Amino acid sequence: MxxxxxxxxxxxxxxxxxxxxxxxxxxxxxxxxxxxxxxxxxxxxxxxxxxxxxxxxxxxxxxxxxxxxxxxxxxxxxxxxxxxMAFKGQLSGCLKLAVVSTGKYVIPYFLSDFLKLNRAVELEMDVNNKTKVVKALKNNEVDFAFVSVVPKDIAIESEVLLQNKLVLVGNNSVEIDTKNKVSDLLFTTPLLFREAGSATRMAMEDYVSKHKIQSKMAIQLTSNEAVKQAIIAGLGISIMPIIGLKNELDNKQLKTIPSAGLPIITNWRLIWLKGKKRSPVASAFLEFIRKEKDLISTNTFSWMSNY
The missing domain is CATH 1.10.10.10 (Winged helix-like DNA-binding domain superfamily/Winged helix DNA-binding domain)
Known part of the structure; x- marks a missing residue:
């Protein structure tokens, strides 16, 4: 052979x-x-x-x-x-991350400078829905998972990186004069949902249930980008993480709609199995995050406070 x-x-x-x-x-x-x-x-x-x-x-x-x-x-x-590489005095190894799909708008900014400082470090990052991300963590296939909703059925440790804000979003043709009319909008306009297993889907279903909302129609799409484009096209409205909407909000393609119980506030967290023995690369990355996260958040994500 x-x-x-x-x-x-x-x-x-x-x-x-x-x-x-x-x-x-x-x-x-x-x-x-x-x-x-x-x-x-x-x-x-x-x-x-x-x-x-x-x-x-x-x-x-x-x-x-x-x-x-x-x-x-x-x-x-x-x-x-x-x-x-280690013999040469360089930090080396592979950093393995599992990231929920909306996290792709966040985690690259926390990785960029770390990877620039450590050129010998390799990155394996799998972007998927929450269910599959948590499964990868449970199976000890990754060093860290990046989520906005903490799993309750496994023992973990975590580091908060950034606030996550979910808002009701429509395109620029949606008109709401008072908060009292939001219920009418939700009753007459199709609601766009993410696929089952998505943390955004779970948050939206919880909101709809708590507020006893009956939608005209529910449309399921398999990514935040698909939901976003559907809203822009006028297919419906949705509850979405604001983190992925900056350009569309700035150029007035989308707008947030005030509604009771919104925004939903959670936190973006780096999580890992409790008691896990971290590799030198994973330990270095966690140390970098703890030192630099506030500066990165301020420099990159301060715009979210405007919405």
Missing amino acids: NYTLHQLQVFFKVTQTKSITKAAEELHLSQPAVSIQLRNFQDQFDIPLTEIIGRQLYVTDFGKEIALAANTILNEVHAINYKT
Whole structure:
């Protein structure tokens, strides 16, 4: 056998994503390049590693065993690289984060300077809905999770980074003269929801339930960006985190609608499993956050106080 580290990396990513297309996206390669590397790797084995049924890729039992071995080898190669950097006096290693989807508007600003100061540190960041983010934390797959709602069924420690504010949002054609008319608007205008498992969806459902709101129609969309564009187009209104609306509020495409019980205030938190032994990189990042978070918040997110 004469397989390469690159082939191992491609094969392992395919087994993770169950898709050549998704593997290509995550590896920043073309789809044909991934297909060629996967085929060249698989040709070195007498037993199939993957199989295509219909249009779906499946990993065989033997393929799963090879994937585990590939992951071990790749981790050992990374360890060699990290030890080399450490020997040179540089902080090195991989920082692994699971981030709820709205958190993508926040966490990059808390990562930027840290990564600039520590060029040998690698970042793995998975952006997903709250349910999947919490699952990754429970399974100890990440160093930290970044959430606005703290899970109650696991023991964690946390660091507050920033206030999270959820507001009722409509496009510029929505007219509200008094707060008393908000209930009429909510009754006659479709409400746009995030998908099940989203923290924003949970907050919105709680608000609707507490205020006994009966909507004309509920429309479900799978991302904040999709909800935002739907509101701009006039499809309906929604309760959304203000953090991702700055440009649209500034250019008057969207506006906040005053309503009883709003805004909903939570906090953006970095959370980790209680008692977890942090890597040097994770410890350094947490130390950086504790030292710099107030300055970052002031410099980047002070605009939120205007809404």
